[in-house]
Amino acid sequence: ETGVTQSPTHLIKTRGQQVTLRCSSQSGHNTVSWYQQALGQGPQFIFQYYREEENGRGNFPPRFSGLQFPNYSSELNVNALELDDSALYLCASSLYGGDRGEQYFGPGTRLTVT
Amino acid sequence: ILNVEQSPQSLHVQEGDSTNFTCSFPSSNFYALHWYRWETAKSPEALFVMTLNGDEKKKGRISATLNTKEGYSYLYIKGSQPEDSATYLCAFTGNQFYFGTGTSLTVIP
Numbered sequence: 001e002t003g004v005t006q007s008p009t010h011l012i013k014t015r016g017q018q019v020t021l022r023c024s025s026q027s028g029h030n031t032v033s034w035y036q037q038a039l040g041q042g043p044q045f046i047f048q049y050y051r052e053e054e055n056g057r058g059n060f061p062p063r064f065s066g067l068q069f070p071n072y073s074s075e076l077n078v079n080a081l082e083l084d085d086s087a088l089y090l091c092a093s094s095l096y097g098g099d100r101g102e103q104y105f106g107p108g109t110r111l112t113v114t
Numbered sequence: 115i116l117n118v119e120q121s122p123q124s125l126h127v128q129e130g131d132s133t134n135f136t137c138s139f140p141s142s143n144f145y146a147l148h149w150y151r152w153e154t155a156k157s158p159e160a161l162f163v164m165t166l167n168g169d170e171k172k173k174g175r176i177s178a179t180l181n182t183k184e185g186y187s188y189l190y191i192k193g194s195q196p197e198d199s200a201t202y203l204c205a206f207t208g209n210q211f212y213f214g215t216g217t218s219l220t221v222i223p
Binding site: 004033035040041042043044045048056058090092101102103104105106107108 | 118120145146148150155156157158160163203207209210211212213214215216
């Protein structure tokens, strides 16, 4: 296992609600990236955080937001949930500027929006 | 949107067979190509990071090659075992990670 943990493992929310997902990065890593994997697709990049600032964003609307804390752990917040937000959310930690951009993934949070 | 394609989508092989799958990616703005092995309910596990055209990497019975000029990488598994059953993902790194949809491998005992 990678040492990257995510919580919760699963959750169910209703359309219009808000959700917060959490990620603890691997020791020594200062960068966290978040991905969404919808059914039948590969993981899609949401955004990356480095030194508590957003450091790159994929094609996701502003209702997807994040935070990184001084201990490099991170949160992904999604407001005004839509049915299409149902997916597996992965976080990955890495060392910024580290060797070839290797990322280490957590096991994911499965979000179901009803 | 940058396209990373993997083929085949799924594969069933008998124990002991050797197999291979393909990852295709854009040949411009290449930085690195990553292979991950992902078992159900676990974290994706990094297999290889490849950066140079002509790179070949090996880890036990699994190996990979890279052609950055034509934009493809092959992953080979020699003598497949049931524990090799997983989804194999490749990711192209330009300014961010772009993943393929994966190849699901099932090894039948």
